[in-house]
Amino acid sequence: MALALYRKYRPASFSEVVGQEHVTDPLRMALQAGRINHAYLFSGPRGCGKTSSARILARSLNCAQGPTPDPCGECSSCVALAPEGSGNVDVVELDAASHGGVDDTRELRDRAFYAPAESRYRVFIIDEAHMVTTQGFNALLKIVEEPPDHLIFIFATTEPEKVLGTIRSRTHHYPFRLMPPGVMRELVERICADEGVQVEPAVFPLVIRAGGGSARDTLSVMDQLLAGAGPEGVTYARAVSLLGVTDVALIDEMVDALGDQDGAGVFGTVNRLVEAGHDPRRFATDLLDRLRDLVLLHAVRDAGERGLVDAPAEQLTKMLGQVEKIGPGTLTRYAEIVHTGLIDMRGATAPRLVLELLCSRMLLPGASDTESALLDRMDRLERRAAVAAPAAPTAPAAPAAPVASAVAPAATPVAAPPAGDRPVFQRRSQAPAPVAEPQPEAPTPPPPATQPRQAAPAPVAEPTPAPAAPPAPEPEPAAAPAASGGVDVAAVRQSWPALLAAVRTQSRSTEAMLTNATVLSVEGNTITLTHTAEPLAKRLSDPRNSDAIAAAVESVLGGKWQVRCVHGSAPAPARPAPAAKPAAERPVVQRRSQQQQQQSSADSAAPAPSRPEPVRRSTQVSEEPPPPEPPADLDEQLPPDPASEREDEEAMLDEVAAAPMGSPDVKQHDPDEEIIKLFSPLGARRID
Structure with missing residues (x-):
């Protein structure tokens, strides 16, 4: 029967061990200096030479010329402990995989106290030491800690972490490693040359890869190929079919x-x-x-x-x-x-x-x-991001349709309800936004400007058929003058996605806090933001966050900027009183003014006048002459009229529906704000 290659070419001395010089060199120096420990721990993957090195150490210790790093190979101990030797009674090798119980270790402990029969040391080699039970390790603990002078323990294991810590701490630990491919190839080529078998060079990488760095596994694979080789030797095709690679x-x-x-x-x-x-x-x-x-x-x-x-x-x-x-x-x-x-x-x-x-x-x-492929992918990603991003508020709001109504002979103002019953007005006033400048559609000259909470609205002037020139458009009340460079509120809002991206590069937390923020005004080089949450508005006003936003604005729009943030319910910055608008652009105010003025004239003409059904949403301006100026204090002279109040509310709701709520930019014609101004002296009433 042929001897396996891994047994036939097993090393007999430390000088023959290949690929483990980090272990063999220190052991050789320790043997030469006579610094021998009572317990050793050899660990590493399978087939890397742990057990072979343990036998070489026992052979070096019991050599007649030893302890020596190079056994003589001629004395009885060296011959008995050779790779093909019969063994020595003083060197005991125990397989803990099948003899790791407490009874086996107790028997080993009892035998350890006897002196060696013919050798210098009694050597106990415990292979697969991690398989020893905890009770077995505890039985060996005392003798491993304080052994006799003639006793040496060598533990070999693939899992050193499973060895009892108290045992491991009393040993010299030498870790073995897998062999590199280059060293393994030299070993396999030398063995094939000694065997006299021709092997194609392409076969060696397959064999080494199949062995996985283990010398024993690699030699076993090579032994299989050599056994099936023909007269031409080991060919690549035969190796591929046999190894399954x-x-x-x-x-x-x-x-x-x-x-x-x-x-x-x-x-x-x-x-x-x-x-x-x-x-x-x-x-x-x-x-x-x-x-x-x-x-x-x-x-x-x-x-x-x-x-x-x-x-x-x-x-x-x-x-x-x-x-x-x-x-x-x-x-x-x-x-x-x-x-x-x-x-x-x-x-x-x-x-x-x-x-x-x-x-x-x-x-x-x-x-x-x-x-080109990378640029194409980046272009597709940018287009996808542009589609997914919210559209910039650049589209103009729908212009308010001119509404006029036939003037009734008598009209009464709306009675003042409790001040807390105004949810619709409060929602619209809590988030002030700039009012877009409307384009005049009727050539009616504007009436005298009125001040809220001080005097009643002025009477509506009768339109003229051919005015000399259209009235000057009303300046935008909420938007401040544009900063140097022509940057205004619209420009900042249009660049809002780019500003958020620039803020993200400096502070992701600041970008997250800007989610529900909107641009309120631009005054000089100061940008005022508004936020629905008061804590976040305060956080955004901190220098760290405001400086990050200002730097982002500078990188996108240029120039030097200062940024501040206010709560959405805080009053907007001071702005001039709005000038009176043409009659066609103030349908609700015109309606209320006509009714109040005619009510005053009706009170002087008859005690109980009857009022015909008013015409709703008429597109023609009334041709009747303007009534006399109504008294300043309407709360004391005009009784409430529920029917007129309901009609006014319906007309106001029609105007509110023309502009969607929740949009910070659609404020071309804000009837809610004008109703609040009109009703401020009288109180407000909840609109159902």
Whole structure:
């Protein structure tokens, strides 16, 4: 029976141990200096040389010329402890996977007190030490802490964290590691040369990858290939079929098809690998390895010479061409997609379907890292953001239609209800906004201006058929004069989305607080904002937030600015009294003025006049001569008339419906504000 390669080529001294110099060199120095500890802990992955090093340490300790780092190999102890030796009674090797109970450790403890039979030390090698139970470790704790002079413990484990902490703290811990691919290839090539078997160079990367860095696993794979080799030796085709790895030609076809965005080539490769009997999961793993090599080759052009990529020279040349075709960003995206697909393939009932889906994700458009593709994507994102952003309030409000009514012989004012019964008026007045300047539609000269809460409204002047010139438009009361550069309220509101984006770059919290804020006025270089929440209005007035907003305005509109914020219910900045508007533009005020004036004249003519049904929403201005001036104090002389009050409320509601509520910019003609001014001397009444 042939001896397995990992047993036949097991090292017999520390100088023969490959790839673990960080462990063997300190041990050799300790043996040479005679600084020997009573307990050692060897940890590391499987097949990296832990148990072999423990046997070499026992051999070095009991050598006739020892303790020595280089056993002689001729004395009885060295011969007995050789890789093919019969063993020594003073060196006990215990497999804790099957003998880790408390009874086994108690027996070991009892045997530890006996002196060695023929050697210098009694050495207990406990393999798979993490399998020892807690009770077993507790049974060994005292003797490991204070052992006899002739006793040495060597624990070998793949999971050192599972070893009892009190045991681990009393040992010298030496961590073993997996072997690098370059060192492993040298070892495998030397062993194949000693065996006298011809192996193609492309086979060694497959064997090393299958071994996963473990020397024992790699030698076991190589032993399997050597056993099935023919007269021509170990060929690449035989290794691919035997190990179940993906043919490198299929990997090249897949990468080339992805670089060309060739869907037919990609899915044709998937079909060929399934027809050949390859595992889709293994293909995805091999494809991920290739993408990793391509990323490294892009970052390090001489990765092959440095040992970062293990591939033949002709394969490296082909891979460099693939790197030139596919950019680093696309390669990274491919690797992320394949990695996610491998996670999805775990336990999948249809791995081919998952593989085809991840291939389709790699073929999605927009993955190219060329400049034109990136610019095109940015352009699409900007257009999408512009559509999703709220429209700037630039559209003018609908002009108010002129409303006039036939004047009744007698009219009575509305009785003053309680002051708290005015919810509609309060909602509109809590958020003052600038009133857009209306365009005059009738050539009627304006009547004398009236002051609210001081005198009754002036009578409506009779329109003239052909005026000499239209009256001058009323100046906007809420908007302050534009700052230097022509920036006014409309310009600031139109640039509001850009201002929010500029604020976001400086403070995201300030941007969040500006969600329900609106521009109230622009006076010189000062911008006044209004906010519906009083705490947030105070926060926005803090220097830190106001400076951030001012800097954003400067970056968007230019100039130096100061920003302040007021609560929505606070009174607006002082503004001049509005001039009287033409009769056609003040339908509600005109209606109330005509009724009050004619009521005064009717009271002097008859004690109980009858009032005909008024005409609603007439488009013609009354032709009757203006009545005499009504008395100043209407609260004492005019009794309330419920019918007239209801008609006035309906007319006011028609005007309110013309402008949508909640919009801070639609204030072309605000009937609510004029009604409040008219009703202020008389009180207000809730509009149902």
